[in-house]
Amino acid sequence: MNKEYILIAFTENQIGVLNRITTCYLRRKINIESLKVSESSIKGISMFVISSYTSLETITKITKHVSNFVEVLEVSYYDSNDLITQEIALYKVASDMFSGSERVDTILNQFGARMVELTPKYIVIEKTGTREEIEATRDKLDQSGNLIEFTRSGSVVLHRKSIDKILNNLIQNK
Amino acid sequence: MANTKKVKGAEALLLSLIAEGADIIFGYPGGQVIPVYDSLYDYSTRIRHILTRHEQGAVHAAQGFARATGKVGVCLATSGPGATNFITGIADAMLDSTPIVCITGQVPAAMLGSDAFQEADMVSMTTPITKWNFQVTSASEIPGAIAKAFYIARSGRPGPVVIDITKNAQIEEAEFSYEPCTYLRSYLPTPIIDHSAIDSAIDMINSAAKPLLIIGQGIKLSNAEQELILFAERGNLPIASTLMGISAVPNNHPLFIGNLGMHGNVAANRMTQDSDLIIAIGMRFSDRITGDVKSYAPNAKIIHIDIxxxxxxxxxRVDLPIKADAKEAIQLLTEGIKHVERADWFTFASDMDAEEKREVTDNCGDPKGEYISMAQVVQQLAIAEESNAIIVTDVGQNQMFSALYSRFNHTRSFITSGGLGTMGYGLPAAIGAKVGVPEREVVAIMGDGGFQMNIQELGTIMQENLGLKMIVLNNSFLGMVRQWQELFFDARYSFTNLANPDFVAIAKAYNINAAQVSSPAELNKALEELVNAEGSYLLEIRVMAQENIFPMVPAGASLSKLIYK
Structure with a gap:
């Protein structure tokens, strides 16, 4: 059964690692839903967060495959329940939306968002939340006909257990 | 700490190769590696460069060299088309775990990404088919990159590494000192064995009534041949080999029961299906070995040991996976293994051998005896060479007949493209093997199709005066595809027949002694001449046009559905 799996990998911050990891998905024809690479809490070590819809068997194979790569220090896959996952989204909406009787603050509160930029033509609002929350807001704005542009950060995650501790041990042991 | 001195990047590359003991390289010059070739001109006494006739020839030669010697093979090519001509060999080495370091030139760093003349993005292209790859853009990076390349290529599960060196990095000068790479914090090539798993394995083996030891190339790669035999003898375990494992155990060893898989021996495949315990070491359960996985070894528990x-x-599905180096695991297993008689199990093996002889071997070849059979050639060659030659095959029927009927006394004696199935592999890989172990007899067995895929390498054989023996099994067909067309496509021989040139004349044009034989009565004499020939020799053998290789497990079928004719 396919469901969302999030692969988290810690790697040396070296050129080509991203390409090597994504080939594991590409060769199995699996679409990557979101991908984030940034420096982890340890300098020189990158953290990859890759979300995809696939089967348990496939994500297990991908994880083993990725673990073989020379630059990979640690890799595991997670169910979305294992992780605290948040995304940031920016929505550019038409200023007209706020020209009615309702106050701007009321609308923003309703969406759990805050204003980032205000111009006569458009307003940019920012929202942090789960993917579902972000998508729900997007749908509402879209249906109202006011959404001009939309962008999402991809998942920013923290494990409920401490991954960095595992990583620190790993580096010391090697 | 080594002394430092200032040298050009090209020279740093050669000094690094020498430091790694890589004093033989296979290559082909071109615009973006001229600086390396210029340095080679000064190093010709310390590095032997073998000029192939095509970059594909160079990479396969490096593979053959690595497979025959156990050392890392090295090949060198220019950027762009030179580099892309390596790709087939790199993919081949990836699937067959062959340690090679491929060095490619690249356009100057300042021109990267500009679609410069002969620019190809070699790092991106080879990412999925390399164990590691790296682009060097300054001379100072060269020693470190080469050290890492060799360490990664040969350690753990070996594989191909590509080092792409921009032209400016070859010309610039940098301080040179060489430190071999022995450790990378993110890479742990030697697994730590789970001893409780070893204990479980020992219990399972000691209590098995019908165990079958399945070995792959991992035995050769970890130099575990002697340990394996000791283990099998102590436990009284029958040994079957994958295609890649052939020659790790001598054919005449009493516990060796043959080869597995699509064109394996009857005993090996039937015993797989009847076994209650498979102990698989250094192999990867390829689809050519398992057939239909759902019906594979239905009565057996499976222990899989791999690095x-x-x-x-x-x-x-594996019942007991053990991540380990083959040699280390075998040594640990041997400590606990008990001798168990299993007379019935060995009787079954010999019954199956008799069945294969009766149903297949005795019937193979031309019933009228007018034409030479490929099976007969390989059998007679094994006798003529007294099972001591290195056999390098191409891909197709020639390969499967060679696997089935060759006999070996020594390990690392069967060199073939197992995973990728690369036609054109045989001739250049045999060149590499002969260069690597010149004291041994090396025979390339090829079909007329595969021979013509890298026939230009006859030039290399001529120039290097290699003393390589070559057999072309000429049936004027792409035999394996023709066999599948006969069996599965109503004998519709779509584009599988070849109009061939005069191979003897071609060999002679390259100053290589050659002969042709087509009569079964003259085969032995012709093979004797090949064996006794001084220097290189090509024997074209006209074989029956439509011979099939059996036994066969049709693709995707259960191993139980073995067909004999």
Whole structure:
């Protein structure tokens, strides 16, 4: 059964690692839903967060495959329940939306968002939340006909257990 | 700490290769590696460069060299088309775990990404088919990159590494000192063995009534041949080999029961299906070995020992996966193993051998005896060479007949493109093997199709005066495809027949002694001439046009559905 799996990998911050990891998905024809690479809490070590819809068997194979790569220090896959996952989204909406009787603050509160930029033509609002929350807001704005542009950060995650501790041990042991 | 001195990047590359003991390289010059070739001109006494006739020839030669010697093979090519001509060999080495370091030139760093003349993005292209790759853009990076390349290529599960060196990095000067690479914090090539798993394995083996030891190339790669035999003898375990494992155990060893898989021996495949315990070491359960995985070894528990974690459970369900170096695991297993008689199990093996002889071997070849059979050639060659030659095959029927009927006394004697199935592999790989172990007899067995895919390498054989023996099994067909067309496509021989040139004349044009034989009565004499020839020799053998290789497990079928004719 396919469901969302999030692969988290810690790697040396070296050129080509991203390409090597994504080939594991590409060769199995699996679409990557979101991908984030940034420096982890340890300098020189990158953290990859890759979300995809696939089967348990496939994500297990991908994880083993990725673990073989020379630059990979640690890799595991997670169910979305294992992780605290948040995304940031920016929505550019038409200023007209706020020209009615309702106050701007009321609308923003309703969406759990805050204003980032205000111009006569458009307003940019920012929202942090789960993917579902972000998508729900997007749908509402879209249906109202006011959404001009939309962008999402991809998942920013923290494990409920401490991954960095595992990583620190790993580096010391090697 | 080594002394430092200032040298050009090209010279730093050669000094690094020498430091790694890589004093033989296969290559082909071109615009973006001229600086390296210029340095080679000064180093010709310390590095032997073998000029092939095509970059594909160079990479396959490096593979053949690595397979025959156990050392890392090295090949060198220019950027762009030179580099892309390596790709087939790199993919081949990836699937067959062959340690090679491929060095490619690249356009100057300042021109990267500009679609410069002969620019090809070699790092991107080879990412999925290399164990590691790296682009060097300054001379100071060269020693470190080469050290890492050799360490990664040969350690753990070996594989191909590509080092792409921009032209400016070859010309610039930098301080040179060489430190071999022995450790990378993110890379742990030698697994730590789970001793409780070893204990479980010992219990399972000691209590098995019908165990079958299945070995792959991992035995050769970890130099575990002697340990394996000791282990099998102590436990009284029958040994079957994958295509890649052939020659790790001598054919005449009493516990060796033959080859597995699509064109394996009857005993090996039937015993797989009848076994209650498979102990698989250094192999990867390829689809050519398992047939239909759902019906594979239905009565057996499976212990799978491999150095590569990704192989454990990849293709089929394993009851006891053990991530380990083959040699280390075998030594630990041997400590606890008990001798168990299992007379019935060995009787079954000899019954199956008799069945194969009766149903297949005795019937193979031309019933009228007018034409030479490929099976007969390989059998007679094994006798003529007294099972001591290195056999390098191409791909197709020639390969499967060679696997089935060759006989070996020594390990690392069967060199073939197992995973990728690369036609054109045989001739250049045999060149590499002969260069690597010149004291041994090396025979390339090829079909007329595969021979013509890298026939230009006859030039290399001529120039290097290699003393390589070559057999072309000429049936004027792409035989294996023709066999499948006969069996599965109503004998519709779509584009599988070849109009061939005069191979003897071609060989002679390259100053290589050659002969042709077509009569079964003259075969032995012709093979004797090949064996006794001084220097290189090509024997074209006209074989029957439509011979099939059996036994056969049709693709995707259960091993139980073995067909004999």
């Amino acid at each position: 590569d974690l990704a192989e454990l459970g990849k293709n089929l």
